[in-house]
Amino acid sequence: MNKDLAISDLTARFGTKINLSTADREQHGADESSHAVMMPDAVLYAATTEDVADAVRICARHRMPVIPFGAGTSLEGHVTAPHGGLTIDLSLMNRVLAVNEADLDVRVQAGVTRQSLNAYLRDRGLFFPVDPGADCTLGGMVGTRASGTNAVRYGTMREQLLSLEVVTATGEIIETGNRARKSAAGYDLTHLFTGSEGTLGVVTEMSLKVYGRPEKLMAGVCRFPDLGAAIDTVITTIQMGLPVARIELLDELSIKAVNAYSGLKHQEAPTLFLEFHGSAAAVDADIAAFSDLAADMGGSDIEFAEKQEDINKLWHARHQLYYATRAMEPGKHVVTTDVCVPISRLGDCMRETRRDMDESPIVGTMLGHVGDGNFHTILLADPNNLGEMRALDDLHDRMVTRAIEMGGTCTGEHGIGLGKMKYLEKEKGPAVHLMRQIKAALDPVGIMNPGKLLPGMENGS
Amino acid sequence: MNKDLAISDLTARFGTKINLSTADREQHGADESSHAVMMPDAVLYAATTEDVADAVRICARHRMPVIPFGAGTSLEGHVTAPHGGLTIDLSLMNRVLAVNEADLDVRVQAGVTRQSLNAYLRDRGLFFPVDPGADCTLGGMVGTRASGTNAVRYGTMREQLLSLEVVTATGEIIETGNRARKSAAGYDLTHLFTGSEGTLGVVTEMSLKVYGRPEKLMAGVCRFPDLGAAIDTVITTIQMGLPVARIELLDELSIKAVNAYSGLKHQEAPTLFLEFHGSAAAVDADIAAFSDLAADMGGSDIEFAEKQEDINKLWHARHQLYYATRAMEPGKHVVTTDVCVPISRLGDCMRETRRDMDESPIVGTMLGHVGDGNFHTILLADPNNLGEMRALDDLHDRMVTRAIEMGGTCTGEHGIGLGKMKYLEKEKGPAVHLMRQIKAALDPVGIMNPGKLLPGMENGS
Known part of the structure; x- marks a missing residue:
């Protein structure tokens, strides 16, 4: 260089x-x-x-x-x-370039954030469902194949993309697709760039699916005597085909953390947060079916709301969790884990993980986009205590190994970046060799975001 | 060699x-x-x-x-x-290796056909929705990124794949993913191989999503005074968000062809064939909403059935169309076209195409998976009449150009193969250059299905 x-x-x-x-x-x-x-x-x-x-x-x-x-x-x-x-x-490339209401798609520059897109769409009765915690740019969300709480119903970033404008590693401008809802024309470059974390090119614009706002939207919470009962309720909900739009689980320690952080008195029990979208009749029927099921499984304090301010109150704990966990032990190093497993293994995986955390010196909360089989732990360790830092690493290692052995992945939605490079080969085996060949072919000089995603290519060019 | x-x-x-x-x-x-x-x-x-x-x-x-x-x-x-x-x-690689009912996924060898998979799943209350006309192998359906009548509700082959086992061009065996419903781990090789038409490797096994059979399934037909009214009904149905499982359109000449072929007396008018899946209440509500809408648009003879033999009778014309069209002029060369456009342009595209066909010497029927914006024409030309063969080519050229200019694709579901290579660059522009780089990287000797998909690489190695 x-x-x-x-x-x-x-x-x-x-x-x-x-x-x-x-x-x-x-x-x-x-x-x-x-x-x-x-x-x-x-x-x-x-x-x-x-x-x-x-x-x-x-x-x-x-x-x-x-x-x-x-x-x-x-x-x-x-x-x-x-x-x-x-x-x-x-x-600065933050313009919404077109809204095609008749086709339910939009064209945006890569610097538009998900919240600003939704603000733009609100008056038209449309919304964009993918919602990672932060107000990310849509270009960044393409890079990490982002997801969030709505993925169980609407899919991840992968399912929303119709086409990308990309500046390749040689500075060529290409368009990977078009606005047709399906195409069998050539290699699927749209999905190759989605999740490539800036290592193959720079995404500059995109065509995205959007959705009509549902006629009715209701959100609720439900508390359970133990983690197992909450997870079993999620699994049965998904297997029954109830079209839940969101289904999020917080463990007991999470609720405790939020109570302490916000001075609240929520019952300190594993809690599900849910949302249903649809026609008025469908939402009512879905909530009735869920409530019966949850009660059978030991759920209690089942409460649903329709007004946005009431929903915000119910979901307060979910939204505060990251900051509440950090506040449990201020100044500590924070690691957010991100495994995802087939839903039939979610109970085993979360229970074994909770047990492993309880047996380790590491404090951490656990939450999940459980309808997808994806869950996070937020782990805290003292950066000046080598033993604690190593215990955190070991705990994370065991978590990833457990998920991969159960047919899952080391990252459901955060991506590889620097932090997960050591796990990519463990999960993907010789397929990583093909990824390296693709990287070498599309970025021959090795300038695109070097040192990320692909182990063994850390040195860039 | x-x-x-x-x-x-x-x-x-x-x-x-x-x-x-x-x-x-x-x-x-x-x-x-x-x-x-x-x-x-x-x-x-x-x-x-x-x-x-x-x-x-x-x-x-x-x-x-x-x-x-x-x-x-x-x-x-x-x-x-x-x-x-x-x-x-x-x-011969036609074994179903595993059915994971709790996760709604299966593991199959690439030689299993879609109908044999469905026969295997029937007793378990499950089904696989992707249904191109023929009883293709699932490996072939991965190759062409296949689709069919259910795609409007369940997606195409692209949306069903969790993971592929692939033999690469150097004879290595890789697995592209796992059974987790989502993952942000590395490049999306699953979707790179899907639609690559055997030019990057051989798909040998796969993990696929399957679905619970709906509580209620009803199918029906509805006739319209003209093509425009039928198409406008489709567009409004999709834009209203009615969760139609299938919505297929046959034009007037198609019905005429089937009447002649099977000695029937269907009213010779543009006809929609529909199917709704869901709970009993939802299906009844959906059919009522559709029937109101269709009647407003001039639809008549709206008829729905629930028993399989009654459904088969209603859908008979749809299933016979390919053979009925061929029988209109036996011995002729047959070309099935396959464009797909954004649904807001479907009316313009189908009407202009029908007019162009009527003005040409070429006889052809028109049908569509119209909920996706995808439609086919089945065109007939005398292989010994050079003028007619050229007119067919010209008609097809104009159809593809029209679709691409309307933001669409030269192939919704059939793939490029030999027949569409001349259109790939017109549709994808400089993105084809990246496809060639990927091909050269993953198949350095150029042995995998040479002469297909990528123009300018026709000579293989």
Whole structure:
């Protein structure tokens, strides 16, 4: 890499859009996780796809790493710059370009966030369902194949994408698909770029499915005497085919953490948070069926609401959990795990994980997008206590091994980034060899987000 | 390629599983389309994944083309052997390996056909929804990213796949995913192989989603005074969010063809064929809502049935259409077209296409999986009349150009094969360059189904 020449060419082309200040570089050298800050050499605030293409071409010429950056909300160090390079910040590319109400699709730039898209759609009676915790950019959500609480009904980011505009590693601008709902024309590049974490190119625009707002939306909670009863209720709900829009589980310690954090007195028991969408008749029937089932399984305090402020009150604990867990032991290193297993194994996996956590010195809460078989733990360890840090790593290792042995994955929705690289080969075996071949073919100079996702290619070019 | 050495090595390894007879080679040199027969040099009836891997390794050593073959029901010449080589017939790999009722998924070998899978699942109250016309193998359906009448509700083959076992072009055996419903771990190889038409490797096994049989299933028909009224009814049905399981349109000439073929007296008018799945209450409500809507749009003779034999009677015309069209002018060359457009453009696209057909010398019927924006025409031309054959080509060209200009695709579900290669670049532009790079990376010797899908790589190695 010839960094000085690269920066001089970038400055000549972009002028003040290139930022070299430490503050800017530091801000772009970290995400929301506990991964170490690793600064890029420069930051470009791209305004157009052509900006991105020109920047990538300049970087390719000088073998300078390129790191795409949206809202910086990733959880596995995806946007850090272990080899320096140019971070391309896409947050100014935040326009909704078209809303096709008749086709239920939209065209957006990659820097649009999920919440701003929903604000834009609200007046038209439409919504976009994929909702990771943070207000991520849609480009970032493509990068990590993001998901969230609605995935059990509407699918993940993977299911919403009709087409991507991508700047390739050689600075070419391509469109992977079109607005047809299905196509059998050639290799599925849309899905190859989805989940590729900026290692194959920079996503600059996309066509996405959106949905009509349901006639009726009701949300509720239900408490259980133990974790097993709550999980069994989830499994039966899914297997009965009840079209639940959201079904989230918080364990007893989670509710305890939220009570302490917000000065509340929720019953400290494993709790399900649910939402149903549909016609008035269908939602009422679904809630009645769920309530019968949950009561049979030992559920109690079943409560549903329709007004948004009442729903917010019921769901308060769910929304506060991340901050409430951190507040249990302030200053500690936080790791959010993300395994996903076939739903028939979810009970075994969550119970064994809870037992393992209880037996370890690590404090942690457990929650899940349980309708998908996906759950997280939020684990705390003292960064100055090596023994505790190692215990956290070991606990996480056992969790991932357990999930993979049960036919699952090390990451349901957060992606590989830096943090899960050591697990990719364990999960995928020789398939990783093909991923390396694809990477080498599409990014021959090795400049696209080097050091992420693919183990054994950490050194970029 | 050293054909003689390859065949001698294959015979040494496989003995009588290798077939060199002209009859066997001829049968494997053609599919169900009008594409010319092009025979392979040999046919292997593979019994195991290891058979496939060993065969591919031997072929790679001698640069001998490899063509995967399932039921031979493709429509774009996918299984022909323009460069000779070894056809691997997977029809003996036809075992259902596991049914996980609790997770609603199955594990099958690639040679299982969709109808035999459904026969296997019936007693367990499960079904697999993807239903191209023929009784294809599931491996072939992965290859072409197949679809069918249920896609509007359940999605295409793309949405059903959890994981694939693939023999790569170098004879390695990989597994692309696992049974978790979602994963953010690495590049999406499952979807890269889906729709790759055997040009990147041979699919040998897969994990697939299956579904619980609906509590109630009702099917019906409805006739319209003109094509526009029928299409507008479809568009409104989809936009209202009515969860139709199937919605198929036959034009007036289609019904005429079926009446002549089967000696029936259906009213010769554009006709919709529908199916609704769900709880008894939901299906009744959906049918009432559809019937109101259709009557408003000028629909008449709305008739629904619940007993399978009554449904079969109602849907008879739909099932007979291909043969009925061929019988209109026996001995003619048949081309089935396959464009798909955003549903807001479906009316324009179908009306302009019908007008274009009426103004051309080509006779053809028109039908559609219209809920997806996908429709076919079945076109007839005299193979000995050059003018007619050229008129057919021109008509098809205009149809594809029209669909692409309306934001659609040259193929909704049949794939590229030989027949659509000339359109791939028109539709995908510079993205085809990336497809070529992927092909070169994963199949460096160029042995996997050479001459298909990718224009400019027709000559294989």
